[in-house]
Amino acid sequence: MSSATGANLPGLNSSFAGLPVLGEGVVPTVGSFAATAGQANLCNSAANGHGTALVHGSENFALHAAGERQFGANWSLFGEVTLARDRLRAEQSGLLLSNVLVPASNPYNPFGEAVRVTTRLGAVNGAETFSRDTDFKRLLVGARAELGAGWDAEASVSTTRDDGDRVFANTLVNSAARTAALAAASPGAALNPFTNGRAASDEVLRAIWTDSLRDNHGRKDQFSAFVRGPVLTLPTGPVDLIAGAEGARDRYLSITPGTYNIGGSRTNSAVYGEARVPLWRTGAERRSGADSSVDSGVDSGMGGGMGSGPSRDAAVLTLAARRDHYSDFGSAGTYQAGLEVRPTRTTLLRASTATSFKPPTLLQTHINDETFTTDDFGLVDPARGNAPIVGGEVLRTANAALGPEKGRAYSLGAVWEPEWAGGTRMALTAWRVKINGLISLPWPQVFLDNEALFPGLVVRGASVGGLPGEVTRVLATEVNFGGVDTAGADMELTHAWRAAGAKWTMSASATRTTRYEVVVAPNAPVEDRLARRATDFWSPKWKGRVFAGVDKGSWSLGLTARYLGAYRDMAPSERSLGNRWVYDLAATLDLRRAGLRLPGVKSAQVGVSVVNLGNQLPEFVAASPYYDLTQADWRGRYANLHVSVNW
Numbered sequence: 001m002s003s004a005t006g007a008n009l010p011g012l013n014s015s016f017a018g019l020p021v022l023g024e025g026v027v028p029t030v031g032s033f034a035a036t037a038g039q040a041n042l043c044n045s046a047a048n049g050h051g052t053a054l055v056h057g058s059e060n061f062a063l064h065a066a067g068e069r070q071f072g073a074n075w076s077l078f079g080e081v082t083l084a085r086d087r088l089r090a091e092q093s094g095l096l097l098s099n100v101l102v103p104a105s106n107p108y109n110p111f112g113e114a115v116r117v118t119t120r121l122g123a124v125n126g127a128e129t130f131s132r133d134t135d136f137k138r139l140l141v142g143a144r145a146e147l148g149a150g151w152d153a154e155a156s157v158s159t160t161r162d163d164g165d166r167v168f169a170n171t172l173v174n175s176a177a178r179t180a181a182l183a184a185a186s187p188g189a190a191l192n193p194f195t196n197g198r199a200a201s202d203e204v205l206r207a208i209w210t211d212s213l214r215d216n217h218g219r220k221d222q223f224s225a226f227v228r229g230p231v232l233t234l235p236t237g238p239v240d241l242i243a244g245a246e247g248a249r250d251r252y253l254s255i256t257p258g259t260y261n262i263g264g265s266r267t268n269s270a271v272y273g274e275a276r277v278p279l280w281r282t283g284a285e286r287r288s289g290a291d292s293s294v295d296s297g298v299d300s301g302m303g304g305g306m307g308s309g310p311s312r313d314a315a316v317l318t319l320a321a322r323r324d325h326y327s328d329f330g331s332a333g334t335y336q337a338g339l340e341v342r343p344t345r346t347t348l349l350r351a352s353t354a355t356s357f358k359p360p361t362l363l364q365t366h367i368n369d370e371t372f373t374t375d376d377f378g379l380v381d382p383a384r385g386n387a388p389i390v391g392g393e394v395l396r397t398a399n400a401a402l403g404p405e406k407g408r409a410y411s412l413g414a415v416w417e418p419e420w421a422g423g424t425r426m427a428l429t430a431w432r433v434k435i436n437g438l439i440s441l442p443w444p445q446v447f448l449d450n451e452a453l454f455p456g457l458v459v460r461g462a463s464v465g466g467l468p469g470e471v472t473r474v475l476a477t478e479v480n481f482g483g484v485d486t487a488g489a490d491m492e493l494t495h496a497w498r499a500a501g502a503k504w505t506m507s508a509s510a511t512r513t514t515r516y517e518v519v520v521a522p523n524a525p526v527e528d529r530l531a532r533r534a535t536d537f538w539s540p541k542w543k544g545r546v547f548a549g550v551d552k553g554s555w556s557l558g559l560t561a562r563y564l565g566a567y568r569d570m571a572p573s574e575r576s577l578g579n580r581w582v583y584d585l586a587a588t589l590d591l592r593r594a595g596l597r598l599p600g601v602k603s604a605q606v607g608v609s610v611v612n613l614g615n616q617l618p619e620f621v622a623a624s625p626y627y628d629l630t631q632a633d634w635r636g637r638y639a640n641l642h643v644s645v646n647w
Contacts, residue, residue: 001033001194004101004114011111014038019119024197029110032194041119053090056130061085075145084136086164091129094120095170095209097193098373099391103183108192118375118390122196125205126170134164150238151229160220168212177207214368215255222248237278237313245271252362264366267327274320274336282314315341324357328365329404332357348415350429356407360439364478367398374474377444378624383451383468392471394444399477407435413490423496432487432515437480443535444474446520453521454479482519484537488512502552510544510563531567533577533621533628540565540578540631554593560584564631573622578631583613600647607642 002016003009009017011030018036022028061084068078103114142156181191181204191200191208199205226244233239246269253263318338325331336354343349374392381387413429447457448471457477461469494507516530516539529538542565549558566579586609591598598604615637618627627634 001115001117001119004116009033009037009111009115010113012037016040019117019194022195022197024195026195027108027110028194032110051092053092053130056088056090058089059087073146075143077141077143079142080138080140082136082138084134086132086134086136088130088132090131091127093128094123095125095128095205096120096173096373096375097178098375100178100182100193102193105183105185106192107185107187107190108194117193119193121193121199124197125199126209128171129169130167131169132164132166134162136160136162147227147229149229151227153225153227155223155225157223158221160218160222162216162218164216166214166216170209170211172210172212174208174210177204181208212370213257215257217251217253217255218362219251220248222246231275234278236281239278240276241273242275243271243273245269250362252366254366254368256368260368262366262368264362266362268324270322270324272320272322274318277317277319278313278315279317280313280315282312312342312345313340314343315339326359329359332404332406346417346419350414351412352410354409356409356435357404358407358439359404360402360478364439365398365402367396367477370396372396372476374444374471379445379448379471379474381468381471382449384470389448389471389474393473394476395473396476399479402439402478403437403480405435405437405439405480407433409433421495425492425494427490427492429490430488431490432485434483434485436483438484438537439478440481440536441476441478442520444476446535447474450520450524453524479521481537482522482524484519485515485517486513486539487515489514502550505547505549505551507547508545510542513539513541531565533567533570535570535623540567542566554590554595555588557587558585560586569621570623575620575622577619577621577628580616580619582616585610585613598645601645603644603646605642605644607640607644609640609642610637611640612637 001009001019006015008015009030012033014037016038017033018039018041020028020032020036022032063083064080065082066078066080068076070076097117097119099116099118101114102109102117104112109115138158138160140156140158142154144152144154146152178191181189181200182193184190188201189204191204193199224244224246226242228240228242230238231241247267248269249265249267251263251265253261255261316339318336318340320336321333322335323331323333334355334357336352338352339350341349372394374389374394377394379389379392379394381389409431410433411429411431413427415425415427417425447454451458457475457479458471459473461472463469489512490509491512492507492509494505496503496505498504513530516528516537518527518529518534518537519525520527531541532538542563544563544565546561546563547558549556560583562582562584564578564580564582567577569575569577586607588605588607591604591606592601596604612633612635617636618632618634620626621628625634
């Protein structure tokens with residue numbers, strides 16, 4: 001609470017004071033604020049109400065069915081049906097009052113002059129709540145046909161629909177009703193912002209805070225078809241080709257009753273092709289010794305024992321191209337090329353390069369404007385000494401200048417499965433990915449910290465005393481980042497063997513990221529985000545996984561250890577995070593193979609998993625929600641039960 005004029009509050013030696021904790025029905029006096037004069041309540045705004053939901057309570061139901069009917073030897077019809085329902089619920093913070101003016105006429109204002117108050121009302125007055133219900137339906141039908149000479153074709157049509165409603169309760173504020181209640185002289189009509197108990201009657205509260213309702217409807221209709229087969233035969237073998245086309249129409253409609261209807265549609269079409277060209281093929285090989293490998297993956301055509309092995313592709317080139325056309329973003333071509341070379345039957349060398357194109361989604365380009373206060377985001381103004389921004393506006397809106405993402409990726413790797421260590425596989429792949437115009441919805445503070453790089457997204461009032469004006473509005477909108485350039489290597493070591501009538505597996509894999517550079521806007525300086533947490537794009541240096549498992553016919557058991565390498569919290573903090581192991585346990589049981597009779601059932605499986613056996617809690621970070629959402633789970637240890645039945 002603070003003086004509306006900036007002078008000391010009557011009866012106090014300060015222009016501001018924290019709100020005291022007063023019992024139900026207690027009318028405040030000037031003396032009630034004596035102990036908090038000169039102190040500001042800096043507690044989390046979520047303290048009143050039910051806190052802030054980290055994970056919303058959810059209920060999910062899904063049904064998927066698929067079938068195929070063969071007609072003769074050469075063609076068949078197939079179809080799929082998917083139905084799903086999803087419900088989310090959460091109650092959160094108390095009702096918000098942000099820098100509101102409380103006139104002297106308010107019977108609960110003891111100072112005899114207007115004051116300003118920022119607070120959240122106690123939970124007895126209600127809370128901001130969120131709920132969402134979504135229904136999803138998908139129907140697909142298609143046909144497959146054998147065309148002869150090694151060729152086949154497939155065509156399908158599908159329609160997908162999702163319909164849902166979303167309710168943010170007690171988040172819309174009727175400013176006129178709030179002003180009237182704060183100025184009312186009658187206790188029955190007035191709003192008391194100084195209490196932790198009941199602040200007003202239900203009639204007064206409901207006139208001020210109402211619900212934000214939204215109905216969302218989406219639909220996608222799609223057609224696709226392709227043919228594949230050997231297009232010609234070279235001395236090294238047949239050249240296999242797949243060629244196809246697809247087309248789709250997307251529609252989206254968002255309705256807030258009595259306020260707006262926002263919708264959009266988009267059509268897109270594409271043609272594509274991919275060819276596999278054998279460049280070099282070896283003749284039959286003479287082998288000796290027993291092949292004791294377990295589930296070998298480099299050359300699945302090789303058998304065990306003495307004798308001659310079959311010929312094999314020693315070098316294969318894969319080429320693919322695709323041309324997309326979007327009704328709202330024009331056309332773009334992408335390609336992919338890969339080369340595989342097998343200098344020996346146990347060694348594979350591979351390299352690839354590819355480009356990508358991704359337009360913004362309809363949800364990113366068609367957004368209804370929603371207004372929040374800067375208080376909700378805890379924003380500070382770097383241009384004014386990191387002073388807290390109070391009473392400003394955060395406007396969630398669409399960015400008319402949003403463009404597509406474009407990227408390029410490279411990889412180079414090797415796989416080795418030595419004969420002298422049957423069942424052993426070693427792999428190493430180096431990679432690099434560069435994306436320009438990456439679409440992101442940054443936290444509004446990012447725009448404030450880089451105001452010159454995002455012109456027009458921060459709105460200020462007139463400058464005063466040589467300082468930039470106070471922030472009146474910050475846009476919350478998707479933007480195209482200047483780019484992300486990341487590189488690293490994936491490593492894998494696996495050994496499998498058979499003993500005691502079971503298959504045993506030990507494996508270890510790790511990713512070492514060596515580069516993670518981000519440019520937040522065109523022409524901005526490069527930021528090194530490797531092992532430095534950020535709100536958008538970053539990566540730890542190391543992530544790893546160690547697995548040990550046993551599979552004995554009807555049951556399997558596996559223990560996984562996940563490693564997260566060390567990294568630092570967001571700047572300017574130097575808090576060390578990560579360098580932790582988390583352990584998971586999973587088991588499955590095949591009911592039919594275990595001897596359970598299930599008439600009419602082809603297969604039935606029960607699976608149980610326990611995640612985070614050690615119940616490690618997330619590490620503290622310095623920004624809401626005060627743990628790293630990308631690397632940790634607040635739930636600690638939890639279990640899943642999965643039942644799968646196939647008729």
